Amino acid sequence: MRYALLACVLAVAGIVAWYAVSAPDENTLVVYCAHDLVFSEPILKDFEKETGIRVVIVGDTEATKSLGLVQQILREGANSRCDVFWNNQVLGTVQLQRAGFLEPYQGPGYERIPESFKDPDGMWTGFAGRMRVWIVNTEKMPATPDAIDAALAASDLSPMAIAMPMFGTTLSHYSLLWAQMGGDALKVQHRDMVERGCQVVSGNATVKNLVAEGLCSFGMTDTDDYFVAHDAKLPVAQLPIRVNGQTICIPNSVAIVRGSDNLEAAQKLVDYLLSEQVELQLSASEARQIPLGPVTAGELSPEVQQLAEWARETADMTNLGQAQEECLTWLKAEYAP
Amino acid sequence: MPDVAEGGVRSVTFAAACGWSLLRSTIVALLGLWGAVHLARLAPQQRSRMRFAAWALILSPCLSPGLIVGYGYRNYSLSLIHYPWWNEALYAAILIGQAAPVGALLLYLAPPPVVSPSAVHCWRMGAAFTGQSSISRWLGALSMELRGPKQAWLPAAAVIFLIAFQESEVAALMQVRGWPEWLYTRYAGLVDLTATRMRMLVLVAIQALVIVPVVAWLWRSLATGRRAARDSTRPVSNGWWVWPWVLFIVVTVIPCGVVLRGAWQGLASLGQQPSFWRELAHGLAFAMTSGAIACTMAGGLIRRIDSPQHATIPHGSSFVGAWRPVLMGALLLPGLCGSMTLALLVDDLFQQSWLQWAYDSPVRILTALTLSLFPRAVLVQTCIPYNRRTAELHAADLLRQGTTVQRHIARELEWRLRGRPRFWAYVLVCSWGYLDLMIATISAPPGMEPVVKRLYNFMHFGHIAGLSAMVCVTVATPLLLAMAFLAVRRWRTEWTSA
Numbered sequence: 001m002r003y004a005l006l007a008c009v010l011a012v013a014g015i016v017a018w019y020a021v022s023a024p025d026e027n028t029l030v031v032y033c034a035h036d037l038v039f040s041e042p043i044l045k046d047f048e049k050e051t052g053i054r055v056v057i058v059g060d061t062e063a064t065k066s067l068g069l070v071q072q073i074l075r076e077g078a079n080s081r082c083d084v085f086w087n088n089q090v091l092g093t094v095q096l097q098r099a100g101f102l103e104p105y106q107g108p109g110y111e112r113i114p115e116s117f118k119d120p121d122g123m124w125t126g127f128a129g130r131m132r133v134w135i136v137n138t139e140k141m142p143a144t145p146d147a148i149d150a151a152l153a154a155s156d157l158s159p160m161a162i163a164m165p166m167f168g169t170t171l172s173h174y175s176l177l178w179a180q181m182g183g184d185a186l187k188v189q190h191r192d193m194v195e196r197g198c199q200v201v202s203g204n205a206t207v208k209n210l211v212a213e214g215l216c217s218f219g220m221t222d223t224d225d226y227f228v229a230h231d232a233k234l235p236v237a238q239l240p241i242r243v244n245g246q247t248i249c250i251p252n253s254v255a256i257v258r259g260s261d262n263l264e265a266a267q268k269l270v271d272y273l274l275s276e277q278v279e280l281q282l283s284a285s286e287a288r289q290i291p292l293g294p295v296t297a298g299e300l301s302p303e304v305q306q307l308a309e310w311a312r313e314t315a316d317m318t319n320l321g322q323a324q325e326e327c328l329t330w331l332k333a334e335y336a337p
Numbered sequence: 338m339p340d341v342a343e344g345g346v347r348s349v350t351f352a353a354a355c356g357w358s359l360l361r362s363t364i365v366a367l368l369g370l371w372g373a374v375h376l377a378r379l380a381p382q383q384r385s386r387m388r389f390a391a392w393a394l395i396l397s398p399c400l401s402p403g404l405i406v407g408y409g410y411r412n413y414s415l416s417l418i419h420y421p422w423w424n425e426a427l428y429a430a431i432l433i434g435q436a437a438p439v440g441a442l443l444l445y446l447a448p449p450p451v452v453s454p455s456a457v458h459c460w461r462m463g464a465a466f467t468g469q470s471s472i473s474r475w476l477g478a479l480s481m482e483l484r485g486p487k488q489a490w491l492p493a494a495a496v497i498f499l500i501a502f503q504e505s506e507v508a509a510l511m512q513v514r515g516w517p518e519w520l521y522t523r524y525a526g527l528v529d530l531t532a533t534r535m536r537m538l539v540l541v542a543i544q545a546l547v548i549v550p551v552v553a554w555l556w557r558s559l560a561t562g563r564r565a566a567r568d569s570t571r572p573v574s575n576g577w578w579v580w581p582w583v584l585f586i587v588v589t590v591i592p593c594g595v596v597l598r599g600a601w602q603g604l605a606s607l608g609q610q611p612s613f614w615r616e617l618a619h620g621l622a623f624a625m626t627s628g629a630i631a632c633t634m635a636g637g638l639i640r641r642i643d644s645p646q647h648a649t650i651p652h653g654s655s656f657v658g659a660w661r662p663v664l665m666g667a668l669l670l671p672g673l674c675g676s677m678t679l680a681l682l683v684d685d686l687f688q689q690s691w692l693q694w695a696y697d698s699p700v701r702i703l704t705a706l707t708l709s710l711f712p713r714a715v716l717v718q719t720c721i722p723y724n725r726r727t728a729e730l731h732a733a734d735l736l737r738q739g740t741t742v743q744r745h746i747a748r749e750l751e752w753r754l755r756g757r758p759r760f761w762a763y764v765l766v767c768s769w770g771y772l773d774l775m776i777a778t779i780s781a782p783p784g785m786e787p788v789v790k791r792l793y794n795f796m797h798f799g800h801i802a803g804l805s806a807m808v809c810v811t812v813a814t815p816l817l818l819a820m821a822f823l824a825v826r827r828w829r830t831e832w833t834s835a
Contacts, residue, residue, distance in 0.1 A: 008633045011626040030783050056784030081697050081783050
């Protein structure tokens with residue numbers, strides 16, 4: 001028993017020492033990051049190297065992309081340790097803005113991003129977007145708008161997959177539909193799709209897997225997930241999803257959380273993330289994210305240039321806060337009553 | 338309300354999700370108990386040298402980490418998206434495979450029955466002449482059986498039920514419906530947690546009802562005959578050996594095979610991921626600390642119940658004596674409620690103003706992990722047979738008072754009889770904490786996230802060589818550390834004896 005108690009004391013002492021070394025101190029930036037860590041972590045580490053400011057990253061779980069971190073900040077309230085929120089979309093950030101959790105900042109990074117991708121008061125700024133696309137298994141059906149329309153009109157929609165609309169970019173997509181079609185029409189459409197057998201799965205990556213493996217013929221996902229299958233040389237093709245003729249480009253967004261203990265460092269990180277260098281880095285990554293600010297000509301791959309063209313036709317995703325709230329209330333009642 | 342797609346995420350109420358989990362767990366408990374009864378009879382039939390190998394085979398499915406099992410079956414489960422019932426059946430089969438061996442172990446370790454088989458036989462003969470109605474005779478026989486040879490069936494079924502009801506990692510990766518998916522969706526998506534808390538209490542109440550026989554069994558096992566494992570049981574046909582092999586292949590071999598595929602190619606990429614190694618270290622630090630606390634608490638509890646002072650106090654003869662099972666139940670209850678419920682409750686607790694100072698510190702995750710591991714530590718330490726070898730231990734005590742060489746032999750004997758079993762019990766308990774996904778996801782402080790969260794996130798992208806390598810390294814690390822400790826100890830022993 002003596003040895004066991006000694007082991008306990010040593011273990012607790014060890015963890016205290018470990019915490020003393022690893023825990024965020026006053027000069028550390030705590031970044032809540034909903035973007036895939038595979039892509040975001042190297043960028044944040046580069047920032048650490050360049051500035052000497054230590055960054056602690058808190059990631060989200062894949063199944064609840066971004067919404068989990070938004071709710072965590074809301075739950076933690078004034079006690080949140082989050083300094084900077086790097087969201088992989090805009091809507092959750094707008095929710096934080098509406099709840100009064102964000103600190104305005106308009107630095108050099110803010111200035112280089114077009115008006116349509118940032119908050120006029122500087123509460124948040126968008127950067128590096130990705131498109132909502134149809135992913136099509138080319139061995140199952142042709143990747144054309146007509147083929148997709150025909151498949152959508154069929155009585156059996158079981159070959160189609162979508163991610164659960166309560167989370168991630170599918171929520172942004174649904175919020176746009178809510179704003180444009182009206183809530184009642186969206187509810188009817190969604191229920192009709194589900195009744196016809198459309199597969200509602202846990203995330204966009206799962207949609208990609210189902211289509212790429214030929215278990216479903218087509219589905220809605222994001223360009224970053226599509227390119228994972230494309231790079232693996234699986235039989236897939238993509239088409240932009242259009243709502244009333246407009247495409248859906250969903251930017252990442254970055255914001256400083258009100259009450260940050262380290263405002264100056266937080267502002268440095270925001271400017272860093274909004275820089276041309278980071279946008280190009282994200283466009284060159286496997287996710288092929290689309291730079292939203294001006295970048296040097298010839299730096300983009302043909303694939304990203306194509307995406308950038310689609311992104312120019314995007315619907316305005318910055319003004320959907322009210323629609324998102326209403327849509328989310330309905331989805332919560334639908335999926336977690 | 339539209340209830341369903343054919344597969345994937347469905348829109349269900351809490352009652353439906355909970356009811357579904359209850360139904361599945363009940364079926365798993367009944368089938369699992371049937372399997373456990375036979376599994377428990379298989380190992381004791383072996384010669385003592387083969388018995389250890391037999392138990393290793395039988396118990397390997399329940400020691401296979403849920404994360405690996407879920408990852409192994411994730412793609413196959415996706416291929417069943419148009420056949421959700423087959424997916425459900427596969428998941429239930431995996432649950433039986435993981436839970437039945439635990440039931441078998443409990444049946445094997447059960448203390449001798451209060452009513453002997455001869456007494457039950459006599460009662461049956463007597464009842465035949467009393468002219469009782471068939472229903473009352475049947476109820477009487479059932480009551481006698483449950484106090485007699487089948488007295489461990491109820492706690493074994495309860496444990497199998499609890500394992501099935503609480504399971505959430507394999508369910509998440511196989512996209513199976515149930516209360517964990519419902520609760521986590523609500524937790525991640527809602528700010529107003531009042532309604533969610535109420536539902537969590539319903540879940541705790543359901544599990545508390547089932548926990549009663551388990552605590553009663555543990556109490557009786559610890560207090561009376563916990564080391565009276567029966568060596569003579571009704572023999573079973575050797576044909577039953579098919580089942581442990583099938584379970585071993587389905588729950589252990591296939592998922593491990595899937596994980597190992599491509600792991601070698603992925604190993605090179607791990608060098609470029611410092612965060613992976615840091616998170617690995619975080620996971621180990623949390624698991625080793627909480628494991629040490631849980632094992633010490635469990636050891637203290639068992640020692641207290643075992644103490645001669647306690648043995649002389651008849652149960653219920655004093656206030657303290659009467660309340661001991663209740664106290665033990667209260668200590669075991671949080672851990673027996675499952676990682677997810679526990680992590681959510683601890684998270685809630687640390688949001689209270691008087692505990693907010695510790696919210697961002699390791700205290701939150703250590704509290705959750707320790708409470709989660711405590712019942713398992715009690716169970717594992719109950720299974721350790723070291724105190725049965727009283728003659729050897731007495732010899733070690735005598736040798737300790739002798740010459741330097743004799744003292745050295747005494748230390749080695751003590752290590753082999755007591756230290757080594759305790760060490761492996763500690764490694765096992767720590768491994769459970771190290772691979773606990775839900776607590777890692779919900780309770781980790783910023784910047785100190787354990788590695789399992791990263792693995793779980795990557796698993797959603799499908800099978801990647803780098804991920805397979807990460808899973809292999811993650812699972813192998815505690816074993817390698819344990820082996821390294823033993824090697825160092827052995828080297829030190831040889832060096833001092835030389």
